[in-house]
Amino acid sequence: MSEQKPKTSKIGEESHMKPASRRTEIIFEDTKDKDSWDKFVTAHEEANFLQAWDFYEFHRDRGNKIVRRIAKRDGEIIAAYAGVVEAARRGRYLAIAGGPILDWRDSELVETVFKDMRHQGEQENCVFVRVRPQLELSSDSLTLMKQLGLKKAPMYLSVEYAGVLDLSKNEEEIKKGMRQRLRRALRKAEKAGIVVEKSQNPADIHEFYQIQLQTAGRHDFVAFSEDFLTKQFAALAPNEEAVLYTAKLDGEVLAQNFMIFYGNEASYHYGVSSELGTKYSGAPLLHMEAMRDARKRGIKRYSFWGIVDENDTKHRFYGVSQFKRGFGVDELKYTPAHDIILQPGKYALTKSIETVRRKVRHV
Numbered sequence: 001m002s003e004q005k006p007k008t009s010k011i012g013e014e015s016h017m018k019p020a021s022r023r024t025e026i027i028f029e030d031t032k033d034k035d036s037w038d039k040f041v042t043a044h045e046e047a048n049f050l051q052a053w054d055f056y057e058f059h060r061d062r063g064n065k066i067v068r069r070i071a072k073r074d075g076e077i078i079a080a081y082a083g084v085v086e087a088a089r090r091g092r093y094l095a096i097a098g099g100p101i102l103d104w105r106d107s108e109l110v111e112t113v114f115k116d117m118r119h120q121g122e123q124e125n126c127v128f129v130r131v132r133p134q135l136e137l138s139s140d141s142l143t144l145m146k147q148l149g150l151k152k153a154p155m156y157l158s159v160e161y162a163g164v165l166d167l168s169k170n171e172e173e174i175k176k177g178m179r180q181r182l183r184r185a186l187r188k189a190e191k192a193g194i195v196v197e198k199s200q201n202p203a204d205i206h207e208f209y210q211i212q213l214q215t216a217g218r219h220d221f222v223a224f225s226e227d228f229l230t231k232q233f234a235a236l237a238p239n240e241e242a243v244l245y246t247a248k249l250d251g252e253v254l255a256q257n258f259m260i261f262y263g264n265e266a267s268y269h270y271g272v273s274s275e276l277g278t279k280y281s282g283a284p285l286l287h288m289e290a291m292r293d294a295r296k297r298g299i300k301r302y303s304f305w306g307i308v309d310e311n312d313t314k315h316r317f318y319g320v321s322q323f324k325r326g327f328g329v330d331e332l333k334y335t336p337a338h339d340i341i342l343q344p345g346k347y348a349l350t351k352s353i354e355t356v357r358r359k360v361r362h363v
Contacts, residue, residue, distance in 0.1 A: 024073050026109065028116050031070045031080075040070075040077045041101050042263035046134045048303065049241065049262040049269075050098025050158060051082055058235035059084045062228070067094060067120050071102070071113060078102065079113050083120070083129075090353055091127035091346045094120060097158040098134045104144075114148050118340050128347050129340040132157040137333040150338035154354040157337035163304040163321075163329030167266075167295055174291070177328030186284040192249060194282045196289045199244045202234040208244060208256050211272040218278075220316055229258070229270070236260060245290055247282025254282035259290050265301045266294035287327065304329055 031037060034053045041047045049055050056066045064084050071079035081100035086093050100113050114131075121129035130153055135141050137160075145152075165174065175183060209226040216223040236242035245257040254277035258270040268290070273283065291302055304324040308315040315321075341347045 026078070026112050027072045028069055029072070031068055036077060037068070037070070037080060040080055044101050044134075045264050045300070047101055047263050048098060048134070048265040048267055049236070049260045050134070051080070051101055052236075052241065052262045053082075054235045054239055054241055055232075056082045056084070058232045061231050061235060065124065067124070069116060069120065071109065071116070073109075078106075079109055081113065081117065083117075085124050085126065088350075090350050091343070092125060093350075094124060094126045094129040095157055096129065096131045098132065100131075100133065104135060110144075111148065114150075114340070118342070121340060121342050127341075127343045127350060129342065130157050130337050131340065132160065132337040133335050135335045137335050141335040145335065145338045150340055153337035153339045154351045155337070159306040160334050160336050161307055161309070162332045162334070163307045163324045163327070164332050165291070165302040165304070165327060165329055167291060167300055167302050171288070171292070174328070179326040179328070182284060182323075182326035185281050186288065189247075189280070189282055189285050192280060194247050194249050194254065194280065194285055196282075196285055197246045197248060198289075199246070200237040200240075200242065201244075202230050202237060204244055205230045205233050205258075207253065208258065208270075208272060211253065211256060211274050212270070214274060215272040224270075233258065243290075243293070245286045247277070247286050249276070249280050249282070252276055254280055255286060257283070257286045257290065261294060261297055261299060264299060265303050266290060266297075266299050267303045268305050283323070307331065 037053050041051050041053075053068075056068060060066050064086070066082065066084055068082045069080065070077050079100055079102035081096055083094045083096035083099070086095050094117070096117065100117070102109055102113060104110060117129050117131065131150065132153075133141075169177070175186070178186070206226065209223075209229055212223050212229075233242050233244070241260055241262050243259050243261070245259060247254045247256070253274050255271065255273040257268060260267045260269045268287070271283065271286075273281075277283070287302075287304075294302055304327065306317070307321040307324050307329075308317050310321075310325070312318060339347070
């Protein structure tokens with residue numbers, strides 16, 4: 001496992017946010033400026049596609065109301081957050097995953113941004129605002145959520161526990177850090193003549209979807225719809241932010257990875273494998289090729305996305321988590337989702353339903 005901790009936003013060792021050095025008024029506004037948005041977000045090492053401009057174009061294309069806000073001081077952007085208004089039957093809520101993006105040491109800024117989130121939720125008649133910040137889990141981060149008046153959410157919002165690799169290491173160093181079984185699988189795949197193809201054509205998601213149905217059947221999870229996957233890929237691929245990697249043997253598909261490249265992170269967003277792929281593993285080759293491409297882009301971090309605790313052997317994703325750990329990942333825990341409660345009566349029902357749902361789904 002890498003000795004270098006993954007780069008992520010944190011509050012600091014002393015558990016105190018620094019006071020704002022200036023008292024110039026902070027101004028909030030909606031924005032339609034994609035370039036300035038992405039420039040600001042990608043300048044922060046902890047950020048990934050969860051706050052990418054195009055990711056919210058995908059949500060808009062699916063008919064969802066989105067919120068995209070920036071905060072300025074002296075004309076400069078100092079904070080940004082994007083969210084989706086989810087119209088659940090038990091009550092509307094504003095979901096902000098991977099945000100806000102800001103300097104967490106600036107207490108005035110943090111408090112003001114969270115007040116704006118509350119205001120946006122109220123404007124949209126939401127029962128609550130759910131926030132999963134791109135902030136490393138610590139006692140300080142949990143204390144901060146409490147100080148801001150948030151309550152721990154009964155259900156997760158995006159990945160809270162990820163496996164990441166430091167891409168400043170070269171390929172040989174990464175291979176040395178892999179578990180022996182995975183290195184053998186990689187050599188076997190190379191010797192078998194498995195090839196990797198790449199596509200940015202949304203039409204190719206049809207095949208991915210079909211194989212996803214097979215994968216879902218084997219691993220007991222609910223598959224995403226073809227419309228959901230296609231529109232997401234179509235929103236990201238035109239700006240080189242999404243690539244579909246396919247491992248083939250003698251023209252037959254073994255495995256496919258839906259990768260997202262944004263800012264400082266390459267994210268293994270979705271992966272599927274065919275029946276043949278359970279016999280001839282092409283997945284290790286897909287990851288190695290994606291890592292090569294990420295380095296060419298100057299990306300510093302490769303995220304295998306969600307993993308579960310190594311001792312949670314009964315979790316339905318334990319097996320795939322062990323596969324990801326086989327690459328020698330660092331384990332990164334984000335501050336879990338917290339809620340800004342706007343309508344306490346209706347929120348009590350939501351909390352009850354989601355608590356039961358999480359237990360039933362074993363997530």
